[in-house]
Amino acid sequence: MGEKLYDQIYQLLRQIPVGHVTTYGALANQIGCTARTVGFAMAALPKGNDVPWHRVVNYQGRISPRSNGHGSLVQKKILITEGIVFNADGRIDLKLYAWNFMR
DNA sequence: AGGTTGACAAAGG
DNA sequence: GCCTTTGCCAACC
Numbered sequence: 165m166g167e168k169l170y171d172q173i174y175q176l177l178r179q180i181p182v183g184h185v186t187t188y189g190a191l192a193n194q195i196g197c198t199a200r201t202v203g204f205a206m207a208a209l210p211k212g213n214d215v216p217w218h219r220v221v222n223y224q225g226r227i228s229p230r231s232n233g234h235g236s237l238v239q240k241k242i243l244i245t246e247g248i249v250f251n252a253d254g255r256i257d258l259k260l261y262a263w264n265f266m267r
Numbered sequence: 268a269g270g271t272t273g274a275c276a277a278a279g280g
Numbered sequence: 281g282c283c284t285t286t287g288c289c290a291a292c293c
Binding site: 187188189192198199200201202203204205207209217220222228229230231232235236239 | 272273274275276277
């Protein structure tokens, strides 16, 4: 099978329940690739997908600016809807919301 | 086959 | 806390 790298990333993403997030590095570590690759997979994500891409933030707990532009604002809005609280700096506390894949 | 680009991470200033 | 540099790896030209 050669289902690819990207599908593995999407699979893991679907495991994350509402109210939790993960980082690019954590995903990369689980799959065995690098954070850059995960970011690339997000960019390659098609539109009508069932993947909760909005639950992925960078290691600072901050939403990475996309090349697309305003998309990051949309992501923040969705996260707030799901119950995630942002600090004054526009960051979230990973200690509270980070999802642990190894169980 | 080589060089550039990215929704990154880690370390340093 | 902000910005810069370095390392990383896959996709694209």
